[in-house]
Amino acid sequence: MIELKNISKSFNSHKVLDDLTLTIEKGQTKVIIGRSGCGKSVLLKHIVGLLKPDSGRVFIDGQEITNLKEKELDKFRMKIGMVFQGGALFDSMTVAENVGFGLIEHSRQIARKELLERTEEALCMVNLCGIQNLMPAELSGGMKKRVALARALCIRPEIILYDEPTTGVDPITADSINELIKSLHDKLKVTSIVVTHDMKSAYRVADTIAMLYQGKIIAEGSSEEIQNTSHPVVHQFINGLATGPITETLD
Ligand SMILES: Nc1ncnc2c1ncn2[C@@H]1O[C@H](COP(=O)(O)OP(=O)(O)O)[C@@H](O)[C@H]1O
Ligand SMILES: [Mg+2]
Known part of the structure; x- marks a missing residue:
């Protein structure tokens, strides 16, 4: 339903997405995890055409949207509900x-x-x-x-993109939002992408989890597979460890 193929995107000389490839099947809930500033929101914005890649291609329902003009994009945007970071009311x-x-x-x-x-x-x-x-x-x-x-x-919408839906609320409220994401998914049969750095939320709502690191998807799998990962970067991130291969600060 959603395909990102070899997407690269830089701002000035800072490469945020680096030859990133990701597929989201119809009806799936894909959770994308990664540190603050690693490019999660940038990734979502490519799916709704708010940002254009420097190279690579974006497909929705098998149709390429990479270089569509605003007017042509509207047809696709009708299918996509985006829940912006912070709500943006x-x-x-x-x-x-x-x-x-x-x-x-x-x-x-x-x-x-x-x-x-x-x-x-x-x-x-x-x-x-x-x-x-x-x-x-x-x-x-x-x-x-x-x-x-x-x-x-x-x-x-047929597709819902959630940008950090549980960030900044207390754990009980966060859980009720997770429940809502799950029940909407079951009821409406939508395809969803949930971007978060809240691992509890990730495990709760995901069919599959993908980790974004240094512009690429470095690991992908079910909640269980991610929890049992042997990848040192993923292990450090999901367990919130200060020491490990991730040393650079992003923000
Ligand atoms: N429109 C923009 N112009 C310049 N830099 C940007 C823009 N959008 C995002 N960035 C930079 O891209 C990086 C990734 O940002 P973002 O996707 O918002 O991170 P996060 O994973 O926290 O959502 C950051 O370094 C941010 O400063
Ligand atoms: Mg963000």
Whole structure:
């Protein structure tokens, strides 16, 4: 369903993705782990065409999107719900306006009645029925994350990309977000990519886990395979060890 082939991307002289290849099968939940600043968000942005690779190709549903213009990309973006890091809600807009935002962007002709229905449907899916008229400032951190997810769901996506969905919330809230990711996956049969450095969350939601390090996927496997890895870099990362082969600081 999603294929990244030999993607390289540099900013100035800093190579963030280095000949990276990754495939995500239809209906799969793939978790991408890696340190802060290693290029996880950059990778996701290539899938929605927000960034273009310096070299390499991106395919969605077998169709190449690498060099599509904004207008042609819209057709693919209709299939993809992106839950941005930190939620990225507009503070001056109500919850309903935030949730409906993506849908209006994609289909400007949408009738008001349908917009209201779709907004409510999406909010109920994240267990926040009836909070349409609240402002983001009135929400807890966990609620903001769920509203951001409702915004992605509002377009009824086939693919959902989650950028650090549990970062910055307490462990109990994090667990309820993990549960939500899993139940949406089961209910909607979506293909998902979850980017995180929260290993508990990774094990919880993943069909397979891939680790990004120095611009490449250095290991890939089931939660169990990753937990039992003999790769020293993966071992150091998943166990949060200060000493090991990873020494450079990224941020
Ligand atoms: N638009 C950009 N312009 C310049 N540098 C960028 C840009 N986006 C990301 N980077 C750099 O790319 C690296 C990876 O960033 P990012 O993908 O955000 O990391 P993370 O794994 O934490 O999501 C960082 O060094 C970041 O500074
Ligand atoms: Mg990031």
